[in-house]
Amino acid sequence: MSATLERGIHAFKEVLDAPIASFFSSCVHCGLCAEACLFYTETGDPQYTPIYKLEPLRRVWQQEYTALGRLKKLIGLAKAVTDEELAAWEPLVYDSCTMCGRCTMVCPVGNDITYMIRKMREGMAVSGHAPEGLVTATTRAITSGSPAGVKWVTVQAQIKRMEKQFGLPIPVDVEGAHYLVLMSSWEILNYPEYLGAVGRIFKQAGRSWTLASDAYEATNSGIQIGVADLAKVLVGRIVTAAERLKVKCVISPECGHAYMAIRWDGANLMGRAFTFEVKHILEVLDDLRREGKLKLKGSIDVPLTYHDPCQISRRGGVYEQPRTLLRELAPNFREMKDTGVMNWCCGGGGGVGANERAEGLKITVFKRKKAQIEETGVKTMVTACANCRVTMEEAMEHYHMDVEMLGITELVADHLVEDEAS
């Protein structure tokens, strides 16, 4: 056994816990998870069946943690996991799974398959079976501060642009601010208007906020690739900044996996509870609305729909808040057929977007979302994740679809009653 394979198997053994043991014990090979996975429904290729993607991990569980499996291993009847097998499984575990969690919703025995994929990636990464694109993104995140290589100077340039465009100061490293605002690389590069929108909203609400020059990136490639140690380094930057600046709340930007990384995985990676709250910007907007600090005017009258980012709704619990806001702002808001926690993924989450090898597949599986959008008949789609937005904008370009995409924070900011600002 090679040293890397040994590390991989060791990692598999480390991540196996009681829930996973119950999941593998319960699977009856019914195949229903495939019907919930856009990588199967859009390709018809059975190898994309979610539970099948976990086969090497399942065998390690069986051979190490069940009496019968151990016995089989002892008498030489068990098939050992090999490097070749892990290499063959790499595209299944990374390219064709966005960890969207839809399979988890339908499994009749209640298996959280997504939870297992996330854990399996730990063993895949240390055994050298992670896609190059994700390895590069993770290395860049560690060395430069962002998976896309966005440095603080780039953020500073965008800050200046936004200050000029909206005529308001964007606070940096302000100690004692209420909120610490994070961004994703996509927002910094493609949608800096988010920053302006946040500034305008907090100005009206009279809430203090700040950016941190040493922790501006919210996304976490360490989680996507499955290396908990690196994920901890990336979350640690945010924790250090939040504690240094003594903020009350850290705001995850319009990015699904970033929200998962900070809100749900963060404290577990750090091994301790946080001294501050973590909220998605949608939750903050909803808080402000309920406190009467978000005064909106006018409406967007075109028919529009909302795309639920998986990690925010299904895996994160934020699905009512955007709807409350949209019902107020958009009288012609229409739901897609499968929506809320049953929504279909954009196809580019969970590291798939950073993995060049998966590019073609990502475009193919977008057909599901395309059909969903076309069913509603709208030409405008709102979402709350910059990664979903980039994925869908690119795919819609490919399919020559004429649909405009909007970020929900910008939409809210564009309808603020600005003259009542403090």
Add this chain to the structure above:
Amino acid sequence: MTAGDLLIWTRGPGLALALGILIFGVLLRLFEIYSLGRKSDLAPARETSPGSGWRTVFTRSLPPPGMTRRAPMTYFGGYVFHIGLAVTVFLSIPHIELLRGLLGISWPGLPTPAVDAAAMVTMIALLAVLASRLSNPVKRLLSTFQDYFVWLLTLLPLLSGYLAYHHMLLEYTLMLSLHILSAELLIALLPFTKLFHAISAFVSRWYTGQMSARKGVAV
């Protein structure tokens, strides 16, 4: 050994052995699961949540929206098989009598022709799910020897019970003995095959329900 001897063995030592293996096996498998433990979640749970572990234990018996249309055979075959099996096993009067003898508890059964029909429907459902397993590319890819073996293991008590009741194929005492023997085989192997989902599905459903509920999602 005569058919009578076999019947005596299956109703006495055979049954005790099968139940002993069942209890030992279930405890062993549950120990294998729970002894792995899990880390406590340090992220604060939402204060209110529509979900819970127990909720998912129950709701996962119902199909999620849109899924019956995507996999009609899996759902239809699955429901008919499970309900039919439950009716045949737990509402047949001889079975209830057996349980009364063992545990001292009983409940009303169904008239024999009704159970007879249920057994037939269950066997037809078993054939249908086998056909689906062989023809559906996803199921065929996932299937191993065990899937087919367990299928046979489930069919045998149904078939032998049906044949015994109708006095078909073999002499009644022998067929009844084979019926009990095949049921005992099923009981003894339950903990060590995928049949264990009859127990572990409640564990896995609870975990998933509980983990999602912390995040404010009912799954």
